[in-house]
Amino acid sequence: MTPGEWIFIAVMATTLAGALAAVLSGSLVYALFGLVTAMFGVAGIYIYLNAPFLAMMQILIYVGAISILIAFAIMLAGPMYLRPREWTTPKKFVAALAVVLFSLLVLVGIIMGSFRAASGVRPLTVTTEELGRVFLDKLTLPFEAISLLIVVSIIGAIMLALFSKGEK
Amino acid sequence: MTGDLIYHNLHIYLFASLFLLGCGLLGVMYRRTLIGMLISMELIMNAAGLNLVALASFSAQGNAYGIAFTLFIMGIAAAEAAIALGIIITVFRRFGHIEGGQIREMKG
Numbered sequence: 001m002t003p004g005e006w007i008f009i010a011v012m013a014t015t016l017a018g019a020l021a022a023v024l025s026g027s028l029v030y031a032l033f034g035l036v037t038a039m040f041g042v043a044g045i046y047i048y049l050n051a052p053f054l055a056m057m058q059i060l061i062y063v064g065a066i067s068i069l070i071a072f073a074i075m076l077a078g079p080m081y082l083r084p085r086e087w088t089t090p091k092k093f094v095a096a097l098a099v100v101l102f103s104l105l106v107l108v109g110i111i112m113g114s115f116r117a118a119s120g121v122r123p124l125t126v127t128t129e130e131l132g133r134v135f136l137d138k139l140t141l142p143f144e145a146i147s148l149l150i151v152v153s154i155i156g157a158i159m160l161a162l163f164s165k166g167e168k
Numbered sequence: 169m170t171g172d173l174i175y176h177n178l179h180i181y182l183f184a185s186l187f188l189l190g191c192g193l194l195g196v197m198y199r200r201t202l203i204g205m206l207i208s209m210e211l212i213m214n215a216a217g218l219n220l221v222a223l224a225s226f227s228a229q230g231n232a233y234g235i236a237f238t239l240f241i242m243g244i245a246a247a248e249a250a251i252a253l254g255i256i257i258t259v260f261r262r263f264g265h266i267e268g269g270q271i272r273e274m275k276g
Contacts, residue, residue: 096197153247160254
């Protein structure tokens with residue numbers, strides 16, 4: 001195996017381990033660190049898919065913005081020692097695991113049935129110039145709609161946090 | 169470049185995104201607090217983005233639509249995180265905790 005393949009396996013293992021830690025850890029701070037690890041891993045996978053711009057945006061937006069926001073949410077939601085652990089009853093875990101495994105089996109069936117011919121092809125490169133042309137020529141309306149969505153959601157979050165009545 | 173390399177295989181990307189989706193679904197159903205559910209939602213968003221980029225970059229011509237829509241997903245995830253932070257602060261002010269299963273009234 002080439003060194004690139006070993007690095008790819010390491011990146012993939014990082015992603016999967018981060019996702020498992022984000023879901024299964026008992027403390028929210030560890031879950032957040034698992035999420036950050038998974039985000040870095042997904043950025044590495046984007047590099048292997050020949051999308052380095054997207055990998056950079058992944059690190060900027062997810063690791064730089066969203067996880068900081070979640071960290072603020074964790075800090076603002078009361079002191080840690082008053083909070084219950086994340087574990088709920090084992091029965092609920094087993095039920096959730098059963099539902100997830102069933103749906104994943106169905107999805108594996110769909111994927112293995114549909115994309116059998118697509119292996120062994122090299123991923124194609126998309127340059128940033130091409131991406132910018134697509135954004136401003138063909139996808140102008142979704143682009144502006146996303147901008148509007150972000151403005152509305154930020155103003156809405158500020159209004160929610162400012163004007164909600166407290167009742168402790 | 170030979171076609172035998174492990175990262176030139178579409179299935180491995182699809183299975184990685186499937187695993188992320190499964191982890192996210194499990195977390196949304198199993199987590200106790202709203203922040204845990206938010207973290208799992210971010211995992212689901214990442215799975216969707218990874219799936220889009222993998223399928224777009226292995227498709228016939230190198231189209232930029234997959235990457236463009238993954239950037240849209242990132243924008244939506246940022247907006248969702250901001251809204252969720254506002255909701256979590258409001259819920260914590262009103263109820264004193266952020267457990268999803270214990271919130272039973274929605275008066276303003």
